[in-house]
Amino acid sequence: MDQVPTHTTTPAGKARARALAIPLQGTPGPANAITDVAGVLVGYSTIIKGEGELNLGHGPARTGVTAILPFGHDGIGTACAAGYHSFNGNGEMTGASWIEEAGSISLPILITNTHAVGPCHRGVIDWVARHKPDVANQWLLPVVAETWDGYLNDINGSHVTGDHAIAAIDNAASGRIEEGSVGGGTGMNCYAFKGGSGTASRIVDYGHRSYTVGVLLQANFGSRRELTIAGVPLGHALADDNPMESYFSGGSTGAGSCIGIVATDAPLLPGQCKALARRMPLGLARTGTTGSHFSGDIFLAFSTANSDALNGRFPKGPPGDESYSHMDFIPWGRMDDFYAAVVQATEEAVLNALVANDDMTGRDGNRSPALPHAKVLAALKARGAVAG
Template sequence: MNQRAVLNMTPAGKQRARALGIPLQGKPGHANAITDVDGVLVGYSTVIKGEGKLNLGYGPVRTGVTAILPFGHDGVGLACAAGYHSFNGNGEMTGASWIEEAGSLSLPILITNTHAVGTCHRGVIDWVARNKPALANQWLLPVVAETWDGYLNDINGSHVTVDHAMAAIDSAASGNIEEGSVGGGTGMNCYAFKGGSGTASRVIGYGHRDYTVGVFLQANFGSRHELNIAGVPIGQELAADNPMEAYFSGQPTGAGSCIGIVATDAPLLPGQCKALARRVPLGLARTGTTGSHFSGDIFLAFSTANPDALNGRFPQGPANEQSYGHMNFIPWGRMDAFYAAVVHATEEAVLNALVANQEMIGRDGNRTPALPHDRVVAALKARGAIPG
């Protein structure tokens, strides 16, 4: 597909936010995805089983695993500068303490449902042991993050397996990637519409060259009334047909969590990666969320520049005059364009997760409607956000 088609449609032919004419800031990369950062791969295992209501409170399976590889399959084990930020800690991202300590990561990043973290953690270890045995002889601290899909998915049924985690890593690819109800985002909801996996990228001119910032979200947050699109508070106009919030009547809404992964090929220090991760909530806020206590919103950013400069492997031999690491990095005073890129790409990734989706019926007949494209466009035109 040409770039215009890629910006408007997913590989499966689902519309993306730009297909609706939603105005968005910044220059997107070719695929408008985290995979626009050279070397970054994304893979999915999507687990969908069963229809209708089953007995004993259990029901259909609507879940999966997403894998993000900073340096591709061959580069597993290479360290990249990284930093994470917990906007609200009602969630989990394993390996975060080592990222905070060492400022780097070197393994695939997996995202899944809340009760499948353990099997995905084991899956990364088994994949490395099978494909990189020398690396597995040292210690491994996989990064696995989660959001809760228990409204649509039989989350307690152990349906995500080690094999699903390994398959997500094996399937990871570059270029155009699918969005919506795929991978770890399969059973997720956003603003009480069907949510899940969404991505976007921005290109930043830096004098002699361009750099790319890509964002991938597992979007599973927000109450319907909060939703803003292109600066228009549209949630109240779309208040009808809200079975999810009716199901949780009397309980806090806006829960479920959001995991955000930011990638860039710009050379950054670990602290600068952390600064990018801290900007993800600003992009989420542009879509309306105020940050629910019951939403675990955790974000990680990494830079593929300076590959392996921050490795923490066992040293070989005594230290000598060559035993130093070296890194280039963007001066702190020139970081603002990268911050803006994260905010703009995050906003679009949320909208892509919403737009590239369809209604889903899951566990015990629970239903989540899709964002109604026609009503969104009509409301934005009425407010002047889209030319009439």
């Protein structure tokens, strides 16, 4: 596959997985990001402050907020089909009960750290009340998900506020987006390397047109011994420099969780969105994880087609002849290519979160090393996974 410059580096110039010539299946979109789905915006609030020892709950902050807007700022309050899947429930995604009930979402999706769900939830409500008062006059059930960053971040220090959630929504933009230690992914770890935010997309040809499937992950899962890239087990080759293993006294370092979001412009039913969300663990598995008990792996997929067909707002007046909603959708028997796109984009999003990163030191001097690009490339070449 031809390498497009925007596919190999982030906007800040950090390498992505394709810069290492890692073989990856499928055809990416122009930015190889969830924002390749038309109308979808992503914004970050990144909080990095303080050094040294933890001090009475006010120690170093390595955390933040990620916001995903399915229909942009103007479309907040517009419903889209959605489906939720919990692979391992040691985590939180608010609003899941309503997604299961109504099969839709209509607000920004926020991802942050485990102890910051509350202020982010309030921040979404405050943003909507300020900018969309008609929407806020009805009930609001924001979707806020989390992963644990307490190894690097003073997670009890209340560093994330509602203002950070609002800023992430305000900052949301289309096009290429940054990856690695940004937004909610700032303090996260993956396979005991520095992890965080990663994204990728795939184009699915369907008859006379093409659709886009985009993925964004907050990658904070996996033990070092599990790491697999391009089918090559790398845990043994990369076993050194593993301070997290020492921190957890040899226990599971697969803790921390993964939140995954799938976006597509293909017309889908809520159950089909749920089916896409269920495929995300298969993409994670390609990178080696076996699904730790301590890792909350929770996924959400939404479709921007059939805009507002599934709205659940208070009705106005009695029902009439036009009081019906209608939806187009891909036949179930033709879903396989969309499933494959989710798996492929999920795998690449994990690798991007790992590759587009640097060493980070946080609370109590805890350190998370970056994935060593040269060692990875050498190991893949030795196994014939990439050209020598």
